[in-house]
Amino acid sequence: MTDPKTILVAGGAGFIGFHLSEALLRQGHRVICLDNFQTGARRNVAALSRHPAFRVIRADVSQPFAVPERLDRIYNLACAASPPLYQADPVHTMMTNVVGTEQLIRLAESNGARFVQASTSEVYGDPEQHPQREDYVGHVNCTGPRACYDEGKRAAEALCHDMRRLGRADVRIARIFNTYGPRMNPDDGRIVSNLAVQALTGQPMTIYGTGQQTRSFCHVSDMVAGLLALMETPEAPEQAINLGNPDEFTIAELAAQVQALVPTAAGTVHQPLPQDDPRRRRPDISAAKALLGWAPRVPLAEGLPDTVDWFAGLLGVQDWRRPAPRATAAR
Secondary structure: OOOOOEEEEEOOOOHHHHHHHHHHHHOOOEEEEEEOOOOOOHHHHHHHOOOOOEEEEEOOOOOOOOOOOOOOEEEEOOOOOOHHHHHHOHHHHHHHHHHHHHHHHHHHHHHOOEEEEEEEHHHHEOOOOOOEOOOOOOEOOOOOOOHHHHHHHHHHHHHHHHHHHOOOOEEEEEEEOOEEOOOOOOOOOOHHHHHHHHHHOOOOEEEEOOOOOEEOOEEHHHHHHHHHHHHHOOOOOOOOEEEOOOOOEEHHHHHHHHHHHOOOOOOEEEEOOOOOOOOOOOEOOHHHHHHHOOOOOOOHHHHHHHHHHHHHHHHOOOOOOOOOOOOOOOO
């Protein structure tokens, strides 16, 4: 039995936040979800609300807030993570990343709590190094439309490193690569969500640019395992740690997998590539393997069906799976 701890999950009503909170509750911990519900889903909180060790504080980390309990662990997942959502209010996105991270680290400092900062592969920008290692400083447009998120996360990392160097907080930084799985919002603007919803509703799947840009897709169960391992490793790594699946797919290949799964998929249509959209994205996870003993286990071919099934349930689409081909009788 794990020694029960009181754990704050900022952004706990979000996609990864829900799965992380669920895992912590299974381990026997007390979980406080702090969320402003700007992008977090109330259905996620409702699914956990009957658990006696779970409670919710509705608050915005960029504004003053209070947590009366003594905390042992803090996970900071508080920020919209897809371009359409974080670009909708770029000033708030920047303040969530900078002011919110400062307030949460100070809370960790005052409680003597361990702190995990959810950073992002977006700190590498449109990378010129491939795959991306943690010592790569990135290729980011610091004034472009994505800068509120990219630069906000980079500034948050700088703050985390300074607090660690000053000995004021036990800080660990996870650079999260594209994560997918059940509980994603159908309208969050991420590529897996977009393609799955379009396929299930009989629309052409939108591919931006040529479709040859690549991403590495990590199932949420693997991501949660990585975040837990990072928090519970006895010595905080001095560097940020990449968490992601190193299997690399073009967007066209992802669309083809969705097309093969969903009978109603209506092919693809191409739109212009958004400004500063990365051409390649693949993590080097050598540090995660060596320091955390972590590596992803769920390949895309196994994780995609349950993700599409989640969207089908939300959309009320029945019997969406393409039937397996019939075996031909031997003559």
